[in-house]
Amino acid sequence: MPVLPLLRLNPPTDAARNGSAVLLSTLARLLASGAAASKADLVIATGLARTTVSNAVDQLLAGHLLELDANPPPPVGRGRPAERLRLSPGGGHVLVADLGAHGAHLAVVDLGQRLLAHTHVDCEIADGPDPVLDVVEASLRKLRARLPGPARAMVIGVPGPVDTRQGMPVRPPIMPGWHAYPVSGRLRREFECPVMLENDVNLRALGEARSLPADQAPLLFVKVGTGIGGGLITRAGELHHGADGSAGDIGHIRVRGGPDIRCVCGNVGCIEAVASASAIAGRLPAQPATIADVRALAAHGDPVAVRLVREAAELIGEVVATLVHFYNPARVTIGGSLTAASDELLAGIRAVVYERALPLATRNLVLTTSTLGEYAGLAGATVLGIERALSPSRIKRTLT
Ligand SMILES: [Zn+2]
Structure with a gap:
């Protein structure tokens, strides 16, 4: 656990x-x-x-x-x-599902933050909503089967842009079949509680910010994995969604000087297309190569893999330096599995940011890896779920 x-x-x-x-x-x-x-x-x-x-x-x-x-x-x-x-x-519990490209963390947490049950299941997000949500529902039913009290809220994170008000993904590039699928509506009927659909990196950003002292916000979370995504936490410690929920979706910012690669979104030169872990995998000499190969080679200091990670770090660093100027975060957290395998990514991003950004923006800036690692999403979902269950509009219903 x-x-x-x-x-x-x-x-x-x-x-x-x-x-x-x-x-x-x-x-x-x-x-x-x-x-x-x-x-x-x-x-x-x-x-x-x-x-x-x-x-x-x-x-x-x-x-x-x-x-x-x-x-x-x-x-x-x-x-x-x-x-x-x-x-x-x-008093009941909160159901949590953190879906990635190839698997999901599922958990049940009570309103006092005690983790009651947890499992990790393999599922391919690209298989579409029906098979994936069938697995999520069946696994969560099993996890909460012997637990006391009702489900008070559910939070689900997915690796794509989300309309949080409607509870639907919006044209998610790596999630075929999920566009406009009523994820929250389906789960609300299944578990009979309010359901919040969120972007996975937003959940990580929130989890990270709430596990740290309050002075570590504003916080910018950058995840480098299959894609590249971002999440923004305000100085008050709240998620910044923007007008339509796409704030922080930084993967499709265009970078100059990178290879001319077409992105899953259809454009050319997006940071995600040229510097994500899958982009690095695509440039390894031995093909086909996976993200796991990139991690393993980089961890063992393979010179080609290290060079590719350094090049990616430089491009990501340019984007982060721009965002640091724009948002003046107290902390930038670099997440995703590549950071655990090799120090090169963080070191490379740091070097560019401290070189490019002006002193006032970097004077107190902490630029580091995630303290919660792969569980940051679970933490963020726990915060959202408990705050919802204990919100002024819900709390009287929670009293029995
Ligand atoms: Zn793109």
Whole structure:
């Protein structure tokens, strides 16, 4: 089972909702994120009156969303130990699916961030939505079969552009058959809970940002794998979708000076077509070659593979330097399996960014690899799912 750090949950921004739902949501998220563990902590964290906090906590306890921790850690110092609160396992859980090109991480997480079940299944995203979602649904049904409580929310990430409002992929280049397929609608009927469809790199960006201190945002996540994608996290720690959800989709930015290769999107010279791990695989002398071959050769210091990775890093570095100027992130995270196999990619991108970007943009910039690795997507989906289940608009339904 993957081990995820405790993830920060943001307070609700849904200020238009009625006050009591916002209060319940705020307190539940503070407890679910580990930022508070008792009524006293909640009073300090919110600045609200003791009786206000106390009444709301009683409501959450009565609704079985919270419970008293039966095995609290030993008290520090003298005095009566405070009653420790935690999210109740009976309060339900969140279903998580992180789909890549060739496989999916599936997990069930409770509202207190405890990972209850996890599996990885092989499935080809290019087979189309029906066979892939059949596998996702069957595996998740099996994972949650013996778990208490209902599903409160589901989050699914896919490797392509997504209309998050409609819950549908939009002309995803490596996902034939998925355009306008009602992914969220189908899963909502299956699991009878709200479903959020997201781009996979957006989920990684969110997971990474919420596992780090708040001062590491704004954060730009760049994934170099089969394709190249990006995800943007605002200074407040929220996903930046843009007007239509395509913000951060950087794979089809055109680069000069690269090889003249046609991209899956139909254009020529996209960064994804010339510098992704699959582009590097296509340029290895021994063909056919896969991304796994690139990883293995680069890890062993094969001179041709290392040269190709360095060339790709230079092109990616140009794009990242431009984005650093535009967005002034506190942190740029380079993800994808190639970064684990070889230091060349990160080193090459770093060299170009620090050379090209101006001092104010790079003075405090942290440019590094992902701390969560292949589980960053699960982490981001966990954040979105729990925040949804504990949102002002949903929390009263979660009380029983
Ligand atoms: Zn393209």
